[in-house]
Amino acid sequence: QEVHRRAGAAHLRLLGRLAVISSSSRASSHGFLGCLSDKRIPVFTQGSDSFMPRLNAYVRNPRFLENTTVRPLYLVMPTNAGHVQDAVRCGRRHNMSIRVRSGGHDYEGLSYRSVNASDFAVLDLSELRTVLVDSQTSTAWVESGATLGELYYAIGNVSDVLGFPGGVCPTVGVGGHFSGGGFGTLMRKHGLAVDNVVDAELVVANGTVLNRTTMGEDVFWAIRGGGGSFGVVLKWQVGLVTIPATVSVFKEAVSGSEGAVDKVTRWQKVAPALPGELYLRVRVQEKKADFRASFLGGCDDLRRVMNRSLGLNGADCKEMTWVESVAYIWLGSNATREDLLSRNTSKSESPNSFKATTDYVRQAIPRDAWAEIFGKLV
Ligand SMILES: Cc1cc2nc3c(=O)[nH]c(=O)nc-3n(C[C@H](O)[C@H](O)[C@H](O)COP(=O)(O)OP(=O)(O)OC[C@H]3O[C@@H](n4cnc5c(N)ncnc54)[C@H](O)[C@@H]3O)c2cc1C
Incomplete structure (x- = not known):
């Protein structure tokens, strides 16, 4: 060693x-x-x-x-x-x-x-975007210039019961995403994108191509976090995860007068203990708490969990395949799986330009603080 x-x-x-x-x-x-x-x-x-x-x-x-x-x-x-x-x-x-x-x-x-x-x-690398899915081995090779949407679409074309745990935005490039993490709706059960990379082809400074065996485990570890620093990754081999044929999704926006402050305060306590099959995110903006869920299972089970934990009714819960749920979560309820192939960011329901950062809070934000935050939102 x-x-x-x-x-x-x-x-x-x-x-x-x-x-x-x-x-x-x-x-x-x-x-x-x-x-x-x-x-x-x-x-x-x-x-x-x-x-x-x-x-x-x-x-x-x-x-x-x-x-x-x-x-x-x-x-x-x-x-x-x-x-x-x-x-x-x-x-x-x-x-x-x-x-x-x-x-x-x-x-x-x-x-x-x-x-x-x-x-x-x-x-x-945007012209290098081939995705080859092998359902026999539950793996795929994806070139760095492919988008996440192209990867998800290719997986969905081959199987309804295979998926990949990467980010939610379909126009993100595989090259940068796999070079630095990759979290999304499947992370609670299956981890990050980088946890599911099993091999890669890397062009190093002298122009040769190395794979996992020839680059060694240290370099293989480094390229899944040190994007742009160690060479140019041409393509990645990823392990696919098993998904139930039915996935359910729902959106529910709760206004201030409907108890948004209480629900967000409670969400912080219950979310970590929810089943790993459930991804429940809340976006707090425009004086509303916008809950969005993706669940590896049917609507009956999802509604039961949501109702018991947060008092949400999940009235517009919809059942679909995993790849359709990916389109729904980022692109909205009218999105089709073909929309995942669009490289045009304007299709997104999210604002076209934003900058995000991630923080990990070790203590829940108190209710009073949430009330103040909601008071400041416009
Ligand atoms: C709208 C939007 C939504 C996002 N959503 C999510 C999300 O849901 N989950 C999540 O985890 N992240 C998300 N991100 C962050 C995103 O994953 C990172 O910014 C990622 O690095 C972007 O990859 P890219 O290939 O598109 O970017 P690029 O700008 O092309 O590359 C990013 C970095 O990686 C390097 N790099 C790119 N390709 C290669 C390669 N082939 N070999 C070596 N180095 C390379 C670049 O030099 C650069 O340093 C989002 C970002 C945006 C703008």
């Missing part, structure tokens, strides 16, 4: 070079461009008419659509694994820093902008 650990540490040193590609020596942008063109890798320069539309296509934080951000010199759009390997080699040879972008949902735009370096290129 010690030998294995040391091998892993050596790998980390090698891989670390990708992230710090020389900032001291000046990048040769012409050399980089020439290298890409020798290898016939699709690339857009700032002067090209397609540059801004393609760059902005995966800028999910609208603040960074503005002119205030440092833009990449080049947008490199590989269409196969060899392109990614060669782009990394070209970057290294010509001292061009590379940002890796999959779905572009990074809140700080780390995949496509820079605050100080003027010479950098974006390696955009």
